Amino acid sequence: MSALLSNRRTLLLSTLAGATIAPLAGAAQALSTEVVPPVMAWMSWQGGVDLVAVTDASLTQPNVILHVARMVQTPVGSSASGMVFYQPNPAEPPVVMGFVSGDPKVGAYFGPKVFKGTPFETAPVLKAKIVVDETGAPGTVGSKITVGKHVFEVTLAGLTPLVQINRPLGALPFTQQGLEASSADVTLKVNGKPVTVIIPPVGMSGGPAAVWSPTGHYAR
Numbered sequence: 001m002s003a004l005l006s007n008r009r010t011l012l013l014s015t016l017a018g019a020t021i022a023p024l025a026g027a028a029q030a031l032s033t034e035v036v037p038p039v040m041a042w043m044s045w046q047g048g049v050d051l052v053a054v055t056d057a058s059l060t061q062p063n064v065i066l067h068v069a070r071m072v073q074t075p076v077g078s079s080a081s082g083m084v085f086y087q088p089n090p091a092e093p094p095v096v097m098g099f100v101s102g103d104p105k106v107g108a109y110f111g112p113k114v115f116k117g118t119p120f121e122t123a124p125v126l127k128a129k130i131v132v133d134e135t136g137a138p139g140t141v142g143s144k145i146t147v148g149k150h151v152f153e154v155t156l157a158g159l160t161p162l163v164q165i166n167r168p169l170g171a172l173p174f175t176q177q178g179l180e181a182s183s184a185d186v187t188l189k190v191n192g193k194p195v196t197v198i199i200p201p202v203g204m205s206g207g208p209a210a211v212w213s214p215t216g217h218y219a220r
Contacts, residue, residue, distance in 0.1 A: 048213035100128035158184030178216015182208035
C-alpha cells in the first residue's frame with residue numbers, strides 16, 4: 001500500500017510540474033525570439049501637470065501649452081522641467097516658447113533627444129522656476145511656472161480616477177507609459193490675470209489635453 005501511495009504521489013507531482021513548467025518554458029522561448037529595439041533616449045517624471053488649449057474657438061492649433069512636472073529625470077540629470085508655448089495673438093510671435101527647466105543642461109536634453117524630428121527639436125531652453133502643488137490631489141492639482149517676467153498658473157480640478165496608459169509611437173516619436181487623470185475644470189492665470197481657455201478633445205500626447213500625471217516616462 002505504501003508503495004502504491006508513493007507512486008501516486010510521484011505521478012501527481014510530475015503532472016503538476018509538467019502543467020506548470022511547460023507553459024512557462026514555452027513563454028520564455030517565445031520571448032527569447034522577440035527583437036526589442038534598444039532605448040536611445042528617455043525621460044521620466046513625478047508630479048506632471050499638463051495643459052494644451054486654445055484661447056479662441058476659431059483657432060485650429062493650440063496656442064497654449066503648459067506641460068511641466070515637479071521633477072524630471074534624464075540621463076544627464078534631474079530637475080523640475082517641461083515645455084511652455086504661449087501665443088495669445090496667433091498673428092504675432094509667441095510670447096514664451098521653449099523647454100523650461102531649473103537646470104539648463106536637463107532642458108537642453110529634451111529637444112535633440114526625446115523630441116528629435118518634431119517642431120520642438122530646435123526649441124530654445126529657458127531658465128524657469130516651476131512649482132507643482134499636489135496637496136489637493138486627487139481632487140485638485142496646480143502648477144506655477146515663472147519664466148523671466150511671465151508667470152503661468154494652472155489649476156486642474158474635477159479630476160477623473162487615475163488610469164494607466166501605454167501609448168505607442170504616434171503623433172509623437174516616442175512611447176508613453178504612466179498614470180493619468182483628466183481634468184473637467186481648468187483655470188489659467190497669466191501674470192495674475194485670468195485667461196479663458198478652451199480644451200480640445202485630444203492633447204499633443206494623443207491623450208486628454210488637461211491632465212494630472214503623477215508619474216510616467218517617455219522612451220524612444
